[in-house]
Amino acid sequence: xxxxxxxxxxxxxxxxxxxxxxxxxxxxxxxxxxxxxxxxxxxxxxxxxxxxxxxxxxxxxxxxxxxxxxxxxxxxxxxxxxxxxxxxxxxxxxxxxxxxxxxxxxxxxxxxxxxxxxxxxxxxxxxxxxxx
Numbered sequence: 807x808x809x810x811x812x813x814x815x816x817x818x819x820x821x822x823x824x825x826x827x828x829x830x831x832x833x834x835x836x837x838x839x840x841x842x843x844x845x846x847x848x849x850x851x852x853x854x855x856x857x858x859x860x861x862x863x864x865x866x867x868x869x870x871x872x873x874x875x876x877x878x879x880x881x882x883x884x885x886x887x888x889x890x891x892x893x894x895x896x897x898x899x900x901x902x903x904x905x906x907x908x909x910x911x912x913x914x915x916x917x918x919x920x921x922x923x924x925x926x927x928x929x930x931x932x933x934x935x936x937x938x
Contacts, residue, residue, distance in 0.1 A: 808876055809884070810865035812857050813916045816891050819850040820911040824888040827851050828915070836862050836881040836919055854915060858883070861919045876921070884920040888913050 817824075827850045831839035836858060843855040862878060869876035891912035897905040 808865050808869050808872075808874065808881075809918060809920045810861050810868055810881075811916065811918050812861035812864055813914065814853060814857050815914045816912045817853050817915060818910070819853065819913050821888045821890045821913045823848065824850040824854070824913045824915055827854050828886045828888055831858070831883050832886050834883055835879070836883060837879060839883050854917070857915055857917050858919075861917045865919055865921075880921045881919045882922065883917065885918040886916065888915050890914070 827843070827846060827848050830842055830846065831854070834842065839858050840855060843851045843858065862881060865881055866876055866878070891914045893912065894910040896908040896910060898908055900906045
């Protein structure tokens with residue numbers, strides 16, 4: 807089983823908007839997720855597309871390093887989540903000398919890809935405890 811992780815930090819997309827896009831690809835196959843993100847109209851879909859592509863490349867490198875065979879069609883999005891990053895605070899001048907605060911939010915996005923687990927041919931024998 808191959809797990810690969812890709813992260814991007816301080817991306818200039820609000821976490822709320824990024825979570826809407828990430829929800830579209832959770833549990834999907836990696837190639838299907840790329841197709842969904844390619845045609846998604848949201849602005850956050852482009853950096854998440856690049857992130858999924860990077861996770862696929864990471865899985866390929868990890869499999870080559872370990873000497874395992876990896877078919878990219880087997881990869882699926884095991885987990886994807888968005889955390890809140892730092893907030894850039896800016897000020898806009900308003901009437902009568904006041905200042906209005908503008909919060910430019912950032913996100914930390916993480917995507918985890920995995921291959922499905924292959925069940926063992928012989929299930930492990932369970933031992934029963936003797937009751938006294």
